[in-house]
Amino acid sequence: MSELNIAMVEKYRNSFLHEVEANVEEGDWVKMCMQCGVCSGSCPLGSHWEHSPQKLFMMIRAGKREEVLSSDSMWMCTSCYNCVVRCPREVPITHIMHGLASYAKRLGLVPKGQQTAKFAQHFWDNLVKKGRVNELKLGLNLYFMNGFAEGVKTSLKMKDIGLGMLKTKRMSPMEIFGGHKVKDLDGFQAMVKKAQEIETARIEKNMNA
Amino acid sequence: MADEKKVGAYICSGCGIGDRLNMKQLEMTATRDGKAKVCKTHDFLCSKAGVQMIQDDIDNDGVNQLAIAACSRRAKVEAFNFSDVSQTRINLREGVIWARPEGDEHTETTQEMADDYVRMGCHEVKAMTVPTGSDEQPLVKSVLVVGGGITGLTAAVESFKTGYSVTLVEKSGALGGMAGDLYKRVPTRAPYAEPEETGVAELIEAVNAADGISVHLNTTVTKTAGAPGRFEIDLSTESGSTETTTVGAIVQASGMKAYDANQLPEFAYGKNADVVTNVELEALAKAANGGSMKRPSDGKEIKSVTFIQCAGQRSEKEGHLSYCSGFCCNTSIKQAMYFKESNPNADTTILFTDLRTPGAGGEDFYRSGQKKGILFSKGEVSEVVPSAEGLEVKFNDLILGEETSMQADLVVLATGQVPNSGPDPYAAVPTKEEKEAAEASNTVEISVESILNLDYRQGTDLPHLSNGFTDSHFICFPYETRRTGIYSAGPVRRPMDTLQAQDDAMGAALKAIQSAENAGQGRAAHPRSGDLSYPLFRKEGCTQCKRCTVECPFGAINEDERGFPQFNESRCRRCGTCMGACPVRVISFDNYSVDTVGNQIKNVDxxxxxxxxxxxxxxxxxxxxxxxxxxxxxxxxxxxxxxxxxxxxxxxxxxxxxxxxxxxxxxxxxxxxxxxxxxxxxxxxxxxxxxxxxxxxxxxxxxxxxxxxxxxxxxxxxxxxxxxxxxxxxxxxxxxxxxxxxxxxxx
CATH class of the missing domain: 3.40.50 (Rossmann fold)
Known part of the structure; x- marks a missing residue:
């Protein structure tokens, strides 16, 4: 268990809801859920989740901290925004899902080997490096995420699509050498760093308050 | 000339009637078979000229019985509106040409239909006379309001504002009723965010200031005799003195009784002082008056409170109410706000199975509660038991599907409303076996006190619809009861909150006034509003069988000491059920009788x-x-x-x-x-x-x-x-x- 996690458990002993409200993006909205279940019914992947959004919200209110933060449900969200569009209470459910995922990651509670979490890390690292997503590298990263043998297998399976993309100039092989980037890369990276600092400071403040 | 009956048949050939039917033959049928003295055809009878043609015959030719063969009696009512003559409508349009397909093979039978209807109409109108209206009662511009709660107070003030005088009767020693005991009420105005003042004090002030409202405290109605326009009311005080007053109509606002939570032992009510009903919580809140509320058992400040919704309601269990009382969800939100008001960190949880927040602002109020941090959990409570910290509420979390529990300093039961109505005139009489069984099991019969003490053939009070509420068919006739001129309002009619009760009171007051005005003019009340006919009765033929007095759905007919029916015209709704019941056919209306219909039946070929x-x-x-x-x-x-x-x-x-x-x-x-x-x-x-x-x-x-x-x-x-x-x-x-x-x- 991470130090931060232990501290947070200590801090919000009585109310996980308050912890979520203070530390999770849009967590303030969790209390506004009226348990109608429209989100769960609207989620195209709903049947694959262990906990539907409705249940996650109820678990937050019921103080089931471990279960919520170590759940892989919020990692399964594909950001289709169906739930947000349909929620009669206009709760930003998608944002909360990502907020919960991000908070769980910060606390070190992500289930081991969670595939979306892994890919999300690759995506983030890829993006922050140049300020642009390097699709060639991201694709290769994804294929080889779970080992060399699987990577080769997936690459062969996808080779026709890859060649097609090369032919139509949708993907450049030159990307493998560095790749394109934003105009002011230093500025971009400073901005991301500052944002991370602010967020960490906020959460640390919550922890120590 | 006016006494002599003269039938005029007027046949319209418009709207395609002339194309489908042989008008010459219809005329012949009217004059030869129908014995119409005057028969005229017009190609647009409901036009100004057509109507004038009829009016001229009435004025100049002495026609006083009209058989108008045109469209249905439901159409062109304003056009064919002639005073001081009998009138019937022969339905050639909807009833004949539209009811039958076109085509040569149908021409003969369609014509036969039309001929029959013309014959029927002419003979029907012959059996009619012009109704003059009942003059049994004068116009009495006063209303009796029974009950001095928020409903009764509102009804009194609203009636008074229209120029009516009001007699307001309250059984207890003070006005205000149950709403008067509330700390605050659910908001009635935008933004529907905070509980608001009940407004009862202002109402009481308005009632006391109005010189046209006479307030009788510690008083009950010991006798109600008569009919709309001439109700004779005996008002008896606790000390025994009785005075009699005459009123035009009555509003019964006898309100509600709180549900007896002693029937909920599973929630530890009665066993633990820290389990209270939503009614009792108002007293705690009133005592705290904005400060922090104290636990009844030991006076400790209440830091956590759990509300149990639908306590003893929406349940088929013995002793529970089967219905939803409609006010309790909003009330629990309001009461949870009482706790948040003095301590925003108080834990307030509402355990519900189905949360319903009716009213324009209900949803906003719910949201406001959520914003204040009131926790809403969908759960079914099984039990409340004492614990080290106070109380443990065991419930089944319906979202997570698990048995769980929570701790609370105080538990509030959201109990329902029981109507405070008198005994039902049509309650099933217990059979001998049932009576004996009740005696054997030693159950104490709780006698329900009469509220109106009606001096009617059929029972002392308003009939119930279901669960003891004195409602009527709520979609079609929302304010009607089954006793003309007596309107129930507030939670005695159906479960409701204070705002609905006030709306209800206004509606009932207006209906009561309408009823008194109608009675004064000898006209019927709803649904034959304005009908001047009333049941006429040929005493010589009556066999005192009492069927009419028993079957009248409105208890309008009393019996004299010899068993003859006594009609109370302004109580009557003119349905004719008595006429249908009478085996010797001595009951009739001026324009509707055994003969008017009988003549139609007989004159079909x-x-x-x-x-x-x-x-x-x-x-x-x-x-x-x-x-x-x-x-x-x-x-x-x-x-x-x-x-x-x-x-x-x-x-x-x-x-x-x-x-x-x-x-x-x-x-x-x-x-x-x-x-x-x-x-x-x-x-x-x-x-x-x-x-x-x-x-x-x-x-x-x-x-x-x-x-x-x-x-x-x-x-x-x-x-x-x-x-x-x-x-x-x-x-x-x-x-x-x-x-x-x-x-x-x-x-």
Missing amino acids: IPDEFDEKPRILVLACENDAYPALDMGAKNGYHYSQWARVIPVRCLGSVNTVWLTDALSEGYDGVVLMGCQKGDDYQCHFVKGSEMATMRMSKIADTLQQLNLEEERVSTYEVAITDIQRAPQLINDMADTIEKIGMSPFKF
Whole structure:
């Protein structure tokens, strides 16, 4: 268990809801859920989740901290925004899902080997490096995420699509050498760093308050 | 000249009637068979010129009985509105040409239909006289309001504002009632975010300031005699003195009783002082007056509170209320806010199974509660038990599907409303066995005190609809009760909150005033609003059988000491159920009687057996079935050419003599169409269609005596929306007749 996690458990002993409200993006909205279940019914992947959004919200209110933060449900969200569009209470459910995922990651509670979490890390690292997503590298990263043998297998399976993309100039092989980037890369990276600092400071403040 | 009856038949050829029917022949039928002294055709009868033509004949030619053959009686009511003459409408448009398909093969039978209707109309109107209105009661501009709670206070103030004087009776020693005991109430205005003042104090002030409102505290109504426009009320005080006052109409706002939570031992009510009802919590809040509330058991500050919704409600368990009281969800939100007001960190949890926040601002109020941090959990509570910290509430979390529990300093039970109504006049009388069983089990019979003490033939109080509420059919007649001139308002009528009760009070006050005004003019109240006819009674023929006094759905008829009926005209709704009930046919109305319908039945031409032209008599309730047939015809749903439809005020007014006459004269089938009966009745006269069905169930004997098949008479419940089904029912009868053959009674 991470130090931060232990501290947070200590801090919000009585109310996980308050912890979520203070530390999770849009967590303030969790209390506004009226348990109608429209989100769960609207989620195209709903049947694959262990906990539907409705249940996650109820678990937050019921103080089931471990279960919520170590759940892989919020990692399964594909950001289709169906739930947000349909929620009669206009709760930003998608944002909360990502907020919960991000908070769980910060606390070190992500289930081991969670595939979306892994890919999300690759995506983030890829993006922050140049300020642009390097699709060639991201694709290769994804294929080889779970080992060399699987990577080769997936690459062969996808080779026709890859060649097609090369032919139509949708993907450049030159990307493998560095790749394109934003105009002011230093500025971009400073901005991301500052944002991370602010967020960490906020959460640390919550922890120590 | 005015005394001499002179029938004028006026036939319209507009709207396609002239194209489909032989107008010359209709005229001949009217003059030769219908004995109309005057008969005129017009190609646009409802036009100014057409109406003027009729008016001229009334003024100059002494015509005083009008048979207007045009569209349905439901159309052009304003145009064909003549005073001081009898009038009937012959339905050639909806009832004939629209009810039948076009085409040469139908021309003959369609014409026969029209001829029959013209004949029927001319003879019907002959049996009519012009109603003059009851002059039994004067206009009395005063209202009695029973109950001094928020409903009664509002009814009193609103009645007074219209210029009526009010007698306000309250059983207890103070005005205000249960709403007066509230700390605050659910908001009634935008932004619907915070509880607001109840406003009861201002109402009491307004009542006390109004010189036209006389307040009687510690007083009950010990006798209510008379009828709208002449109610004689005995008001008795606790000390025993009685005074009598006369009022025009009555509003009963006797309110509610709190549900007895002692029936909820599973929630530790009565066993633990820290379990209270939502009514009792108001007293705690009032005592705290904005400060922090203290636990009843030990005076400790309440830091966590759990509300249990639907406590003893929406449940079929013995001693529970089966219905939703409608106010408790909002009330619990409001009461949770009381705790948040003094301590925003107080834990307030509402355990619900279905949260319902009715009213314009209900949803906003719910949201406001959520924003304040009130926790809403969907859970079904099984038990409340004492714990080290206070109370443990065990519940089944319905979202997570698990048994769980929570701790609370205080538990509030959201209990429901029990109507404070008097005994039901139509309550089932317990059988001898039931009585003995009750005695054997030593159950204490709780006698319900009468509230109005009506001096009526049928019981002392307003009839109940269900669960003891004195409601009527709430969609069709939201304010009506089953006693004319007496309107119930507030939670005695149905469960409601204070805002709804005030709205209800205004509605009831206006209905009461309308009723008093109608009585003063000798007119009927709802639903035959404005009808001047009333039941006339030929005492010489009466056999004192009491059927009319028993069957009147409105308890309008009393009995004198010798058992003769005493009609109270302004209590009467003019449905004619008494007329249908009377076995010796001594009850009639000026414009609606055994003869007006009997004449129509007799004047249908019955072709002999070998013509193979059956005749089907359709008696259709004018409120729903007749309009359904009209609208069906308008929409192209045809019905059998053998049908002859006669509208009746209510199926309850159908006297069995009409059926026996019809069957013995050679009709092949009879179809009766009334409204839905039973608990969810839609009968505009409550019991009319039920009475009719009961009578018709006994018609089998008559049919047997006549040696006729039972299928020849059928009774149906028809709603106004049954525009396809109603014509189909007639066609079904035509099919039946084809199967079983023609009646042998054709001469």
